[in-house]
Each structure stands twice: as C-alpha cells, then as structure tokens.
Amino acid sequence: MFKIAFAAAFMGAALVAAPAFAQTPSAPAPASSIERTYPSPTAFIASTVTVPAGTELIFLSGQLPDVADTTAPAGTVAAYGDTETQAASTFAKIERLLATRGLTMGDVVSMTVYLMAAPGSDRMDFTGMMKAYGKYFGTPEQPNRPSRSTVQVAGLAGPGFLVEIEVTAARTPAARAH
Secondary structure (H helix, E strand, O other), rough: OOHHHHHHHHHOOOOOOOOOHHHHHHHOOOOOOOOOOOOOOOOOOEEEOOOOOOEEEEEEEEEEEOOOOOOOOOOHHHHHOOOOHHHHHHHHHHHHHHOOOOOOOOHHEEEEEEEEEOOOOOOEEEEHHHHHHOOOOOOOOOOOEEEEEEEEEEOOOOOOOOOEEEEEEEHHHHHHOO
C-alpha cells in the first residue's frame, strides 16, 4: 500500500488508500491466477496485485519514447512531443516488447512512471500521461490495471525526454501452457 499511498499523496490525487476490507476484487480467481484488488470499480490502478508462486516474472527496464518529429532539433521536447505524445510512444514500445515474449499489456502487474516537467513548467503533466495510459489499461478490451507509482523527477536519461516507464509483467504456469 505504500507505493499507492505515496503516489496518491505526491500527485495530490483524491484517491485515499482504503482498508483491505473495502477493496473491490476484480473477480473471484483460482488460487493459481494473478489476483488484483481495486479501491473502486473505476480506479485507474490496482491497490494490490497478488502473484502466486511459480509465476514467471518479466521485468522491463525503463523505456523512453521514440522520436515523434524528425524535423525538430534532436534532443528537444519538440522532437519527442509533449507528455501525452511521449507516454503514448512509450506505452506502444512496452506493448511491442511484451509481445516478443507472448505477453500483453493485460499481463502488466506493476509500473513505475517517471515524469519531468516540461520546459517552462514546474509540474509534471500527469493528465497528459493519463490520457495515454487510459488507452491501454482499464478499457473494455483490456480491463486489467497494474499497481503503479508516478513520480516527478529532476531529469531523465537525455535531453527532451519527459517520460520514462518501467513495468513488471507476470505469467502464471497455466498461461504459459497455452
């Protein structure tokens, strides 16, 4: 719960960590499957994710966006785009990397999002990141949502980057057999 409480407090979000008895389970799950609980049916993130023994864990290193505008000067925000554009590019890259392992975004169980404030701003663009996130998580086609922390950082790996995202995905033995 620390990660969730920290993320909510840091972002000034209205989400308050509820006691465990108030959590909304995703659905009754067999003991050998991944179980997620949400603070409400429409929450953007899971309060808890329980991964059973024997589950294969796949850790993706932090991913950065691809260049969005090849005509913009290299290493600038203009080259990579605003936070929403960068987040969308980064989520698409994560989706492609997961696919190489036979996984989908629905297999993501944990996520850390690092955001920088755009030049001239003192706050990260959480709304822009969420617009991209909402296209991959909690949709009718892909209802799973990971546990997640989102933090503002002072810098990323290179100039022009506003977004870096790392994820952990999980696959149960039953899912590997398919």
